[in-house]
Amino acid sequence: MPHVDFWYDFASPYSYPAAARIADEAAHRGVSVTWRPFLLGPIFNRKGLPTSPLKTDRVKGAYAWRDLGRICARYGLPFAEPPGFPQNSLLAARVALVLDETARPDFTVAVYRAQFGEGKTISEVEVIAGVLAALGHDAALIDRTRDDAIKLALRHQTEHAEALEVFGAPFFITGGGEPFWGHDRMEDALDWATKKG
Amino acid sequence: MPHVDFWYDFASPYSYPAAARIADEAAHRGVSVTWRPFLLGPIFNRKGLPTSPLKTDRVKGAYAWRDLGRICARYGLPFAEPPGFPQNSLLAARVALVLDETARPDFTVAVYRAQFGEGKTISEVEVIAGVLAALGHDAALIDRTRDDAIKLALRHQTEHAEALEVFGAPFFITGGGEPFWGHDRMEDALDWATKKG
Structure with a gap:
């Protein structure tokens, strides 16, 4: 089955429409998707970039x-x-x-929607607890984010992203290794996976 | 008639497919286009950016x-x-x-093609002279680039772009003032011009 890895950072604005749309677009084409949350901040920092370019360039950010x-x-x-x-x-x-x-896709879409659709602050525990509750999860699973295994898993995801030269989000990598950056390229990535792997 | 201003810097890679395609896409929709060359370098510099983000981020540039x-x-x-x-x-x-x-559109397309289609260096007078000759122009008009009026016209174009918050290229602004950045948004800009001005 054609495959695409979907890399995203929860702070990334353009990952919101990508997350909201990828499941349908992928199903329509018969492409399986692995949802891969990671952190862009450490990748920016290791390159000497202080933060997102949308933050450093005020005009670009407003646009x-x-x-x-x-x-x-x-x-x-x-x-x-x-x-x-x-x-x-x-x-x-x-x-x-x-x-x-x-369970990851629905949670991901709901967090993006809370942030960019409803103007909420996703670093707040109550916001994440609300998202989990609305999806029928036990909000107590937030406690597990303190487990070393979870912290390490996220660090590994981020290192993996960096090793694959993921430099922004959303980012798509096809089964054959072709990279696509941005919501604009989502359909291209899915099409590529079905045709060229 | 619906209108779009097409802002471009000759060093901008994604302006190449935009320049090559905009005339047909605009004609197809009944949109008139004004071709507006400017310089991104001074705009980057006045923001404290040393050069293009595609240059400062090696991984992003390779992508x-x-x-x-x-x-x-x-x-x-x-x-x-x-x-x-x-x-x-x-x-x-x-x-x-x-x-x-x-005469500006054909010249523009030919310069982009020389640079990104044929790997030439467009700061070389011989390359620009070759482009002009191939289009049937007198290459001697290159001498006029030393006129103060031409130098000033380019400076004004760049200041105008900056005042309009043009922060990258290609950049499209519809008759009604809606901004669109990037080759990815070219069709959106043309469609917007026909529907909303």
Whole structure:
């Protein structure tokens, strides 16, 4: 079966429409998807970049919100500029790794929607607990984000992303190793996987 | 008539497929286009950015060539990674402003093709002279790039771009003032112009 790895950081604005849309677009093409949360911050930092380019360039950042608003309107996704950017995505990423792979997609989409659709702050435990509860999970599983195994799993995901030269999010890598960066390239990545591997 | 301003720097890789494709896509939709060469370098510099992000982030830069190669393949455009990036686009931009608006599009497309399709260095007078000759222009008009009026016209174009918050290239602004950045957004900009102005 054609395959795509979907790499995302929970602070990444353009990962929101990607997360909301990839399951349908992939199913439609018969492509399986592995959802891979990671942290972009450490990757930026190891390159000497202080933070997201959307933060360092004010004009580019303002444009990105306008652009993301247009994209959300096109796909019928709610959009609200969040209170802070980039938000701290550590808690959400660890919870995503506590959940098993079958529960990860719905949780991921719901966290993005809370942040970019409802203007919530995803570093707050209550926000993540609310997302988990709405999906029928026991919010107590947040406690497991303190486990060394979970912390290590996220660190490994991030190191793995960096080794694959993932430099932004969303990022898609096909089964054959072809890299695609950005929500704009999601359909290209899925098509490539079906045709060239 | 719906209108779009097409802002481009001759050093910008993604402006190559945009320049090669915009005339047909605009005509198809009944949109008029004004071709507006400017210089991104001074805009980056005034923000404290030393150069293009594709240059400062080696991994992102390598990806961009791969991505541009895929785009060129899709649209049947020749592609060859140029000897240097970013190239000095001053001469090409000044010549584009020496030419009148009707001659500017073909010259622009040919310069991009020389650089990103044939791997030539567009800061070399012989390369620009060759492009002009192939289009039936007198290469002697290169001498006019030394006129103060041309130098000033390019400076004004760049200041105008900066005032409009053009932060990258290609960049499209519809008659109604809606901004779109990147080759990925070209069709969106043209569609927007026809529907919302």
